[in-house]
Amino acid sequence: MGALLAPASAVCYGAVDFVGGLLLCRVHFAVVTFPGQVGGLLFAVVAAAVVPADAVRATDVVWGVLSGMGGGTAMHFLNRGPSRGAMSIVAPVSAVTGVALSVLSGAFFLDDQPTVTAWLGMCLTLPARWLVSGGSGPGRGGDGKEAPGAR
Incomplete structure (x- = not known):
């Protein structure tokens, strides 16, 4: 079952990222984020009803709620990123984080x-995130701040 769910998940992520990126060029980021999160919640509720668990403990529900809130918050900031900066910076920083x-x-x-390799990789993300997010680029001055009239 996992061999079928993994590629299906990858296809869904890719399609949502692509469509979300197109929408972010046309509408406010909250208009993209909120319906996406509501749709994900509805899908999860239907999936839970169709594939019931043997037992659901209170801690399972708490972890699910925290996960949903964390994912929703992350999507809010991820979708806000392109409206405030280059997506080439936002995407790798959010993926690594x-x-x-x-x-x-x-x-x-x-x-x-x-x-040990995983711990080392996580330690390397801190300076990498700092270097990527602090650099200058198109529409920015040499100090990394947005140049006047860049938008």
Whole structure:
């Protein structure tokens, strides 16, 4: 089952990213984010009804709510990024942060044991994120601040 769900998930992510990127060029980022999150919630509720679990504990519900809130907040800021800066900066920073947070959550809350390479990679994300987000680029002055009249 996992072999079918993984590529389906990748296709869904790719399609949503593509369509979301097109929409972000045309409408305010909140108009893209809110319906997407509501749609995801409705899909999760339907999936939970169709594929019931043997038992649902209160901690399962709390983790699900926290995950949904975290994902919604992340999408809000990810979609806000292109309206405030270059997507070539926003995408890698958000991708690296998302992976690092997932690994850290597993290590601290689920007793996962990341490898030394994983810990090293997460440590390298801090200076990488700082370097990527602080650089100058089109429409920015040499100090990384937006140049007057750039928009």
